[in-house]
Amino acid sequence: MKRRYIDKQQDLLMHVLRPLVYLWMRKDSKRKVVLGEGVSFRRKEPYIMLANHTFMFDVIHVPLRFRTVPFIVANQTLFKKKATKFLVSQVAHVISKQKGQSDTATVRDLISAVKRRYPILIFPEGDTTFFGETGYIEESTMKLIKKLEIDVITCNVRGGYLSKPRWATGKRKNRYAEFHYELTIPKEKVKEMSVDEINETIKKALYHNAYDFQKEHMIAHPGKHLAEGLEDVLYVCPVCQALHSIETKGNQIHCNSCQTSGYMDPYGFIHGFTFDNLIEWNTYQRKFAVELRHSSLTTDATLFFVNEKTMALDEIGKVRLTYQHQQFMINGAYEQVIPTHEISNPTLTMRRDFAFFYNDKNYLFKLEHKAIAFLRIAQDKY
Numbered sequence: 001m002k003r004r005y006i007d008k009q010q011d012l013l014m015h016v017l018r019p020l021v022y023l024w025m026r027k028d029s030k031r032k033v034v035l036g037e038g039v040s041f042r043r044k045e046p047y048i049m050l051a052n053h054t055f056m057f058d059v060i061h062v063p064l065r066f067r068t069v070p071f072i073v074a075n076q077t078l079f080k081k082k083a084t085k086f087l088v089s090q091v092a093h094v095i096s097k098q099k100g101q102s103d104t105a106t107v108r109d110l111i112s113a114v115k116r117r118y119p120i121l122i123f124p125e126g127d128t129t130f131f132g133e134t135g136y137i138e139e140s141t142m143k144l145i146k147k148l149e150i151d152v153i154t155c156n157v158r159g160g161y162l163s164k165p166r167w168a169t170g171k172r173k174n175r176y177a178e179f180h181y182e183l184t185i186p187k188e189k190v191k192e193m194s195v196d197e198i199n200e201t202i203k204k205a206l207y208h209n210a211y212d213f214q215k216e217h218m219i220a221h222p223g224k225h226l227a228e229g230l231e232d233v234l235y236v237c238p239v240c241q242a243l244h245s246i247e248t249k250g251n252q253i254h255c256n257s258c259q260t261s262g263y264m265d266p267y268g269f270i271h272g273f274t275f276d277n278l279i280e281w282n283t284y285q286r287k288f289a290v291e292l293r294h295s296s297l298t299t300d301a302t303l304f305f306v307n308e309k310t311m312a313l314d315e316i317g318k319v320r321l322t323y324q325h326q327q328f329m330i331n332g333a334y335e336q337v338i339p340t341h342e343i344s345n346p347t348l349t350m351r352r353d354f355a356f357f358y359n360d361k362n363y364l365f366k367l368e369h370k371a372i373a374f375l376r377i378a379q380d381k382y
Contacts, residue, residue: 001115006090013091014069025064028057029163029175033065038183039153041065046114047151050141050184052134052206053123054177055160061179062155063121070119073097073106075127075349093118097126107144114148124202127349127382128166130233130372131278132210134203136382142198145190152185152198154205161210162268163221166351167233167371170225211277214268222266226251230264230278232352235292235373236285238274243288243295244370289380292373298322299369303334306355306362313364321365323377346378 003011025031035041049070051062063070071093095109110120124141125134145152160177184205185198193201227248234246242257253262253270262272275281303316317333323340330336338358346356352371355364356378367374375382 001112003116007093007116007118010091010093011069014093017091021060021064025057025061029061029160029177031061031176032178034178034180036180036182038151038186039181042067043119044068044117045151046117047119047153048114048145048148049119049121049153049155050202050206051121051123051155052157052208053125053128054132054157054208054210055164055166056128057164058157058160058177058179059123061160061177062157066119068119069093070121071095071110071113072121073110073123095120107140110144111148114150124206129161129210130166131282132161132165133279134207134209137199137203137206139195139199142195142202145185145198145202146193146195149187149190151183151187152190152202154182154184154202156180156182156206156208158208158213159210159217159219162214162219165229165268167229168226169229169351170223170227172221172223172226174219174221176219176221209279211268211279218267220266221268224250226266226268227253227264229351232367232369232371233278234281234285235370236288238281238284241288243291244297244373286376289376293326293377296322296324297370297373299367299374301354301365301367303330303332304364304366306364308362319365321367321374323374340378343378346375348372348375348382 043066051058059072063072072095074094074096095106095113097103097106113120122141124137126138129135158178158180163172163175163177182205185193185201190198227250230248230253231246235244237245237255237257237260239255239260240258242255245255245257247254247256251263253264253273260273262270264270269276275284299321301319301321303319304313305316307314319330319332319334322329326340328338328340343356343358348354348371352367353364354367354371354374355362
């Protein structure tokens with residue numbers, strides 16, 4: 001299959017911009033690259049590459065050194081934001097995917113890209129980790145591997161999470177990441193393996209625990225606001241079991257219920273609370289699913305409706321989003337009461353962009369606080 005005009009345009013633009021992107025990524029973080037046997041950056045034959053998603057710019061770092069730039073699967077939201085719409089539609093090889101939904105159009109586009117002799121890159125977790133551990137991997141990706149029957153390369157990204165945590169509002173210095181590439185499943189072996197066998201192989205190849213890595217390497221990432229943003233992802237105090245009581249300022253962490261105080265050190269570890277890392281803290285708080293749904297919480301937000309026809313975000317205005325008695329209550333520029341059991345496809349993108357469908361409308365809230373709590377009230381998958 002011949003390459004399209006837009007393919008050639010994007011190839012040219014990315015070739016011209018590549019030196020600038022190199023400089024940008026070098027400034028973003030120090031990087032170490034480890035190439036396993038069977039992996040070459042000069043490779044011409046199509047392949048499918050899978051990577052764990054540890055920080056925002058690993059989507060640029062992972063494919064950066066490959067001569068033939070792969071088509072990357074990205075969240076549909078990027079096609080609707082003014083800041084990224086031109087980049088993902090006219091410059092980079094990007095295929096849209098609505099998180100949390102099966103998308104046959106995405107699969108068709110991926111197969112078409114391979115037929116046009118392009119590699120493809122998928123971050124099968126669907127989104128950047130909030131807590132530092134490789135998360136849920138969509139099994140549909142494994143079915144695509146089985147269908148394509150091409151080489152599967154994995155890139156295990158290490159160190160990036162604590163350099164630039166998704167939840168963090170404060171900057172870190174001395175950012176660092178490692179990229180370990182491996183030919184995980186040769187195409188000849190794909191034919192012999194079941195979907196379950198492929199799934200287990202990929203999960204093992206992509207698994208990463210940021211805190212285990214940090215305990216071994218102890219790379220300091222100093223900053224003056226290291227703890228700020230934790231209140232968006234930690235909703236249960238492990239000392240007193242109070243919900244929605246965690247507050248942060250600078251490097252300090254405080255529970256307003258039991259008055260426990262602690263801090264985050266430059267290595268990303270927490271002091272003064274039961275757990276010194278977010279993976280264990282999150283495992284603990286997930287046990288409070290019933291209590292979370294019986295709690296109440298509120299935050300300020302900016303509401304948008306996603307216009308599916310124009311692929312744009314229509315800003316509605318400032319609102320207050322409250323959860324109580326199994327309902328989301330919206331007050332301010334827009335008034336609405338929404339039973340939580342009537343919404344569909346709740347997702348969380350970027351740091352605090354909470355979205356869902358209700359009555360054929362796609363709501364998107366840019367929340368001020370408590371993002372993970374709102375998401376898990378709506379669904380318990382991520």
